[in-house]
Amino acid sequence: MKFVIHFVLVFFVFQNNCYSQQSKAELTKKFAITIKSVDDFFDRFNFKEKTNFRNFLITEFPDNNITREKLLYTLFNAKSKYCSDIDKKDFVNEVIKESYPQYINYKDTNWYAALNCSVLLNGKPEKLLLVLNVESKINDGFEWSITAAHSSFLDGSLGEIDATLFSEFKNKNILSDEKKYFLSPISHGIDFTNLDNIFTNKNHFKNYISKDIASSELIKLNNLITNSKIKFRQVESISYHLLQIDGWVLVLNHIENKDYANGWLVNQLIKTTENEKRIYKQKSLHIKLQ
Amino acid sequence: MRTKLIFALFLFSFTSLSAQIVPVCISEKYSNCYNDNQKWNTLLDKACEQLKLKKFPEAYKTLTEALIIDSVSSNGNVNAYIEVQHRRLRNYLKDLSQNANGEETNQEVAQPKAKVINVEESKPIENSVAANIEVKKVEETPTVEIKENIEPKETIIPVVEVKVDSIVSISQVEGTKTKIGDDEIKFTENDKFQFQEKGMQKVKQLESFVFQIGSKSTVQSLAMQSIAGAVKLFDNEERTVQVSSISSSEKRKSKIRAYLNKLRMLNYEDVKIEWADFQYASDFIKGRDGNYYGYIVFQQRFTATSIDKQKVYSDLTTKKIEVILKIYEKAEQGKITENWDIFLGDISVVQTSN
Numbered sequence: 001m002k003f004v005i006h007f008v009l010v011f012f013v014f015q016n017n018c019y020s021q022q023s024k025a026e027l028t029k030k031f032a033i034t035i036k037s038v039d040d041f042f043d044r045f046n047f048k049e050k051t052n053f054r055n056f057l058i059t060e061f062p063d064n065n066i067t068r069e070k071l072l073y074t075l076f077n078a079k080s081k082y083c084s085d086i087d088k089k090d091f092v093n094e095v096i097k098e099s100y101p102q103y104i105n106y107k108d109t110n111w112y113a114a115l116n117c118s119v120l121l122n123g124k125p126e127k128l129l130l131v132l133n134v135e136s137k138i139n140d141g142f143e144w145s146i147t148a149a150h151s152s153f154l155d156g157s158l159g160e161i162d163a164t165l166f167s168e169f170k171n172k173n174i175l176s177d178e179k180k181y182f183l184s185p186i187s188h189g190i191d192f193t194n195l196d197n198i199f200t201n202k203n204h205f206k207n208y209i210s211k212d213i214a215s216s217e218l219i220k221l222n223n224l225i226t227n228s229k230i231k232f233r234q235v236e237s238i239s240y241h242l243l244q245i246d247g248w249v250l251v252l253n254h255i256e257n258k259d260y261a262n263g264w265l266v267n268q269l270i271k272t273t274e275n276e277k278r279i280y281k282q283k284s285l286h287i288k289l290q
Numbered sequence: 291m292r293t294k295l296i297f298a299l300f301l302f303s304f305t306s307l308s309a310q311i312v313p314v315c316i317s318e319k320y321s322n323c324y325n326d327n328q329k330w331n332t333l334l335d336k337a338c339e340q341l342k343l344k345k346f347p348e349a350y351k352t353l354t355e356a357l358i359i360d361s362v363s364s365n366g367n368v369n370a371y372i373e374v375q376h377r378r379l380r381n382y383l384k385d386l387s388q389n390a391n392g393e394e395t396n397q398e399v400a401q402p403k404a405k406v407i408n409v410e411e412s413k414p415i416e417n418s419v420a421a422n423i424e425v426k427k428v429e430e431t432p433t434v435e436i437k438e439n440i441e442p443k444e445t446i447i448p449v450v451e452v453k454v455d456s457i458v459s460i461s462q463v464e465g466t467k468t469k470i471g472d473d474e475i476k477f478t479e480n481d482k483f484q485f486q487e488k489g490m491q492k493v494k495q496l497e498s499f500v501f502q503i504g505s506k507s508t509v510q511s512l513a514m515q516s517i518a519g520a521v522k523l524f525d526n527e528e529r530t531v532q533v534s535s536i537s538s539s540e541k542r543k544s545k546i547r548a549y550l551n552k553l554r555m556l557n558y559e560d561v562k563i564e565w566a567d568f569q570y571a572s573d574f575i576k577g578r579d580g581n582y583y584g585y586i587v588f589q590q591r592f593t594a595t596s597i598d599k600q601k602v603y604s605d606l607t608t609k610k611i612e613v614i615l616k617i618y619e620k621a622e623q624g625k626i627t628e629n630w631d632i633f634l635g636d637i638s639v640v641q642t643s644n
Binding site: 028189 | 575580635640
């Protein structure tokens with residue numbers, strides 16, 4: 001707990017809106033403390049050694065006995081009403097349990113990025129939710145693939161003709177000359193600024209979809225893209241949904257706090273059963289489970 | 291005892307900041323960098339001569355020109371030794387200019403000294419975080435130094451692997467990994483280090499180019515060469531740079547060449563762009579196309595000034611840049627070897643503050 005207080009102290013020191021009034025050393029420290037990426041979050045969660053952040057802590061707080069438990073508490077948004085102190089305590093105790101410590105990894109299959117996008121549909125602004133996950137399709141390589149799409153303009157059932165596309169989508173086969181139509185495995189690192197490629201490479205939408213996934217929403221989106229009826233504008237916000245910890249769902253958001261920890265923090269901590277996780281995928285992430 | 295230690299630390303920091311190492315030219319090392327390009331060789335001689343005459347700004351300009359030529363002719367694989375000398379010279383000139391402009395550095399140094407005295411007088415705060423921060427305030431912004439003895443053109447190590455790990459961890463020390471089975475070899479720690487260093491080197495090259503392009507004191511021909519050099523650092527011209535501003539939540543994207551051209555055309559008297567706090571944020575992960583992808587996070591400080599030298603716009607942004615490791619086959623003397631090179635990819639902006 002003392003460690004957490006120290007962090008707060010640090011942020012009081014840095015509490016200054018105007019960067020030009022802060023020294024370079026202060027800016028560097030603030031930058032070091034901020035959780036700059038999901039990878040950074042993963043490293044802190046796993047208490048990985050020899051990372052930039054661990055090195056920073058050792059240098060700045062040599063007298064502090066930093067443990068994984070203490071560090072885990074700093075990964076929550078202190079201002080969030082969706083992370084109760086009781087849940088946080090339960091969660092941390094479960095994760096660090098000596099007999100069964102739990103860790104998270106980039107290669108885990110059970111975590112998702114939910115992107116709130118703005119698009120133009122026939123010239124009219126609309127919102128589109130795209131849910132992506134990391135997977136390996138071919139060549140032992142990894143990539144971010146679309147698992148679900150959701151929007152009011154994608155509602156409704158498919159017509160008979162479109163229904164034939166369903167099996168085509170599900171049994172999609174990536175040809176070797178289509179190797180370049182994919183989202184880089186570190187797209188999360190650059191906040192999916194490359195997402196517009198999906199809309200630009202109109203005839204290759206299927207390449208960007210998760211294997212074995214087909215849904216009426218994705219087929220409709222495919223049709224809109226290939227017929228140039230939809231134009232991508234930008235990713236408005238991103239949340240990450242981590243379902244790989246037994247009994248818990250974590251939702252990460254990019255948080256800008258002036259006097260607390262900043263960056264990618266747990267903004268929602270949800271205690272769940274495995275069945276509830278399944279429902280969460282269907283209802284919250286709009287994934288059509290096959 | 292602890293207070294004394296803090297005080298000693300402070301003094302050490304003060305000394306290290308004040309003692310600027312004057313750049314010199316070791317003729318032998320410079321001549322070792324000669325290549326087939328006569329203009330490059332001439333510029334190195336010229337820079338060396340200028341350094342010997344202590345004409346530092348002139349030497350910096352000459353080395354900048356040399357590096358741009360080298361970068362354009364070598365797809366961004368500039369001579370590492372000269373690049374390090376160039377960076378040192380730039381840092382030296384920066385320190386000189388800071389000391390000349392209102393003794394900004396000394397003011398920063400003086401402040402913590404007073405705080406240290408307070409720490410001595412007030413024992414209870416000795417162990418506080420705040421006390422530590424004040425003492426270490428004088429430390430310079432840490433940057434990742436490129437090791438002087440790296441010679442990238444000679445050290446492009448052929449990657450002999452056929453099948454490699456899908457994730458190359460660059461921050462974990464796991465020891466050297468060797469052959470598993472007949473055709474599966476993983477990257478060694480040395481490989482990972484080389485990839486990491488090379489990626490960082492390319493990002494810093496880009497920083498130099500961006501600085502040159504933005505600066506109004508850069509002559510047009512050199513700025514154009516810098517744009518050409520910067521574009522060559524990317525794996526293709528379709529790569530984009532995302533930009534933001536304090537006044538808008540919209541983040542716009544431009545292709546790399548268009549972005550650099552716009553940067554050159556900015557309607558200010560002068561533009562200063564500083565990048566700092568570079569760090570690798572991820573391991574290199576294999577993609578569908580067989581290349582490996584990682585990214586580097588850094589801070590950008592942008593300052594634009596008007597004719598009367600008044601600051602008219604400044605912002606601080608966190609940027610992320612994709613780094614791509616490409617492995618390719620090369621035929622040399624009848625043998626096919628596998629080589630690698632690092633390129634830059636898309637650049638995103640995370641947040642903007644004033």
